[in-house]
Amino acid sequence: MASYIAKRILVIPFLLFVFSILIFVLIQAPPGDFMTTYSAILAGSGSSLDAEQLDAMRVSYGLDQPLHIQYVRWIEKLLRGDMGLSLLYMLPNKQLIAERLGPTVALALFSFILSWLIAIPSGIYSATHKNSFGDYFFMVLNYIGVAIPNFFLALLLMWFFYVKFGWNLVGLFSPEFEAAPWSWAKFLDMLKHLWLPGIILALGGSARLTRVMRANLLDEMGKPYMVTGRAKGMSEWSLVMKYPVRLAINPLVSTIGNYIPQLFSGSLIVASVMNLQNIGPLLLQALSMQDMYLSGSILLVYCLLAILGTILSDLLLAWVDPRIRLE
Amino acid sequence: MDKKPVLSVRDLKAYFSLDEGIVKSVDGVSFDAWKGQVVGVVGESGCGKSVTMKSVLRILEKPGKIVGGEILLQKEDNPNEYIDLVKLPENGPEIRDIRGGRIALIPQEPMAAFSPVHTIGDQITEAIRLHRPVSKREAYKICIDTLHAVGMSMPEKRFNSYSWQLSGGLRQRAIIAMAIVSNPSILIADEPTTAIDVTTQAQILKLLKKLQQERDMTILFITHDLGVIAQMTQYVVVMYLGRVMEKGPVDDIFHNPKHPYTRALLDSIPSAQKTTKVKLPTIAGSIPHPFNKPSGCPFHPRCTKMIPNVCNIDPPAETVVGEDHVAYCFLYQNTKEVKDAA
Numbered sequence: 001m002a003s004y005i006a007k008r009i010l011v012i013p014f015l016l017f018v019f020s021i022l023i024f025v026l027i028q029a030p031p032g033d034f035m036t037t038y039s040a041i042l043a044g045s046g047s048s049l050d051a052e053q054l055d056a057m058r059v060s061y062g063l064d065q066p067l068h069i070q071y072v073r074w075i076e077k078l079l080r081g082d083m084g085l086s087l088l089y090m091l092p093n094k095q096l097i098a099e100r101l102g103p104t105v106a107l108a109l110f111s112f113i114l115s116w117l118i119a120i121p122s123g124i125y126s127a128t129h130k131n132s133f134g135d136y137f138f139m140v141l142n143y144i145g146v147a148i149p150n151f152f153l154a155l156l157l158m159w160f161f162y163v164k165f166g167w168n169l170v171g172l173f174s175p176e177f178e179a180a181p182w183s184w185a186k187f188l189d190m191l192k193h194l195w196l197p198g199i200i201l202a203l204g205g206s207a208r209l210t211r212v213m214r215a216n217l218l219d220e221m222g223k224p225y226m227v228t229g230r231a232k233g234m235s236e237w238s239l240v241m242k243y244p245v246r247l248a249i250n251p252l253v254s255t256i257g258n259y260i261p262q263l264f265s266g267s268l269i270v271a272s273v274m275n276l277q278n279i280g281p282l283l284l285q286a287l288s289m290q291d292m293y294l295s296g297s298i299l300l301v302y303c304l305l306a307i308l309g310t311i312l313s314d315l316l317l318a319w320v321d322p323r324i325r326l327e
Numbered sequence: 328m329d330k331k332p333v334l335s336v337r338d339l340k341a342y343f344s345l346d347e348g349i350v351k352s353v354d355g356v357s358f359d360a361w362k363g364q365v366v367g368v369v370g371e372s373g374c375g376k377s378v379t380m381k382s383v384l385r386i387l388e389k390p391g392k393i394v395g396g397e398i399l400l401q402k403e404d405n406p407n408e409y410i411d412l413v414k415l416p417e418n419g420p421e422i423r424d425i426r427g428g429r430i431a432l433i434p435q436e437p438m439a440a441f442s443p444v445h446t447i448g449d450q451i452t453e454a455i456r457l458h459r460p461v462s463k464r465e466a467y468k469i470c471i472d473t474l475h476a477v478g479m480s481m482p483e484k485r486f487n488s489y490s491w492q493l494s495g496g497l498r499q500r501a502i503i504a505m506a507i508v509s510n511p512s513i514l515i516a517d518e519p520t521t522a523i524d525v526t527t528q529a530q531i532l533k534l535l536k537k538l539q540q541e542r543d544m545t546i547l548f549i550t551h552d553l554g555v556i557a558q559m560t561q562y563v564v565v566m567y568l569g570r571v572m573e574k575g576p577v578d579d580i581f582h583n584p585k586h587p588y589t590r591a592l593l594d595s596i597p598s599a600q601k602t603t604k605v606k607l608p609t610i611a612g613s614i615p616h617p618f619n620k621p622s623g624c625p626f627h628p629r630c631t632k633m634i635p636n637v638c639n640i641d642p643p644a645e646t647v648v649g650e651d652h653v654a655y656c657f658l659y660q661n662t663k664e665v666k667d668a669a
Binding site: 223224225227228230231232233234235236242243246247250320321322323326 | 381384386418423424425426427428431432434435436439440441442443444445453454457458489491492502505
């Protein structure tokens with residue numbers, strides 16, 4: 001087991017190296033660079049830079065160098081723990097990302113836990129009450145959850161809460177905490193704003209999870225160990241909870257790895273709609289402005305999270321399933 | 328032998344209502360089992376053996392349903408009184424006490440009968456604690472003793488094993504241990520040896536016989552292997568398409584079979600002694616589709632001694648053809664004497 005974990009961890013740097021090349025090439029693929037976008041924006045607002053000034057800035061940012069030189073410079077800095085400077089904000093990328101990583105992870109975790117809390121019980125109910133009214137009720141709810149795009153749901157719910165209760169749930173913090181340093185009060189304020197996007201993201205995820213849970217459980221409930229359990233004299237409820245539920249959850253655990261990056265990218269649209277200052281909108285902005293070092297750094301963080309998520313789900317699976325642990 | 332049977336199944340009917348129609352899996356089965364007796368239930372696949380046994384335990388899966396008959400279980404404290412298991416609510420506390428407590432099951436598939444993510448010990452101690460108010464520690468001790476009793480080496484080590492870590496034979500022993508752990512008076516063994524190799528099969532049969540004699544258990548032994556029947560049982564019930572064809576003491580069934588179906592079954596066993604170059608006889612035709620059961624005696628379309636306009640009209644009644652020996656066949660309806668139809 002220890003060697004298995006070590007192997008998984010040792011492979012991370014190699015994977016990140018491969019991903020870094022891919023990310024860099026993809027970001028550089030669209031025509032133009034940051035200076036092109038920058039001058040276009042300036043031109044839009046009336047002022048302008050002449051070609052000489054632009055070229056001077058290109059040289060100072062190193063944008064005049066060929067692709068591979070730029071890459072080597074970037075990776076060299078990354079290895080020293082420096083993510084470079086955002087051309088757009090004129091701030092270190094590390095600082096920009098670090099500020100927003102907390103709320104991003106908090107939102108992802110919250111909606112992840114919530115989606116499991118919704119999916120497992122409703123999946124169990126649907127499977128044990130197959131084809132009953134409740135089963136169909138959850139099924140309809142799930143299809144709605146899958147079918148409604150989450151940004152639309154976000155708009156609907158924001159409107160609903162504003163009209164009905166007068167709550168303004170836009171943004172991640174109340175105005176008074178916007179610029180304040182982190183404190184307990186600021187954290188509580190964030191939670192007050194986080195629950196709605198959390199629920200919106202959880203609904204979409206739980207809809208799929210419920211269907212998977214129901215199908216897995218129905219599958220498990222047909223297994224011969226159910227006959228054994230009944231013949232022992234177990235009550236139906238404790239039998240279902242102890243054996244098939246336990247086994248039906250195993251495949252779900254293996255999906256955690258895929259689910260984590262999905263949560264981050266899923267939160268991008270919702271976060272943009274709800275004006276949440278997490279990583280999603282930052283990435284969107286960086287990409288559209290061709291702020292390549294910022295977007296590169298964010299994407300690399302995403303990749304790292306995806307890899308860690310996969311390792312985490314593998315470890316969890318080994319923990320819950322002895323067939324994997326003892327092999 | 329006691330005067331009264333410990334279990335008496337009377338005219339049991341268990342039907343499955345499917346979209347396509349009703350399948351009468353068990354259609355009027357009656358037999359008795361006495362204390363300390365091994366009763367063999369034999370028949371082809373789909374003849375209703377397993378459904379009968381699941382009905383006895385009241386664990387028939389939907390859409391299966393018991394629609395008639397009685398399953399009488401002798402009361403432990405008063406041998407003159409019986410409980411009708413059919414009348415008990417399906418998941419009520421009374422039937423759950425009986426399941427695993429008085430009537431235990433050795434299930435059909437040893438490979439899948441245990442949960443793969445719980446240890447053997449966990450699943451056996453669970454069976455103990457469902458029926459006896461003992462502490463975890465005591466349950467552990469009972470479990471280890473029982474694993475010893477079924478001939479498992481190093482029971483302390485096996486306690487923490489998972490079913491898939493054991494060989495087929497050991498797994499079967501663990502299942503037997505789980506079944507007998509609450510000292511049931513009746514053990515239902517549903518084809519306990521079909522999934523294991525012949526050498527292990529012999530050991531398991533020997534073990535079952537030993538346990539049965541030590542504990543004076545009644546075993547209902549379900550199989551389609553006539554060799555196993557001959558070796559293990561004292562009384563045999565022959566089933567075909569949800570009905571009993573013939574039942575009687577094992578010697579009578581093997582040496583003096585009455586029903587043409589029993590004869591046909593016995594004729595189609597290959598023999599090591601006979602070295603004839605003649606083809607092994609088979610029963611002509613195939614088992615009818617369950618939706619399309621023949622009227623009258625279900626065996627009549629394949630029977631060589633079919634009496635036209637008799638066998639295909641109404642099902643034959645029970646006819647006594649010897650001591651404790653009963654056949655359901657029109658050949659013996661008029662005369663109770665043993666008559667050679669040939």
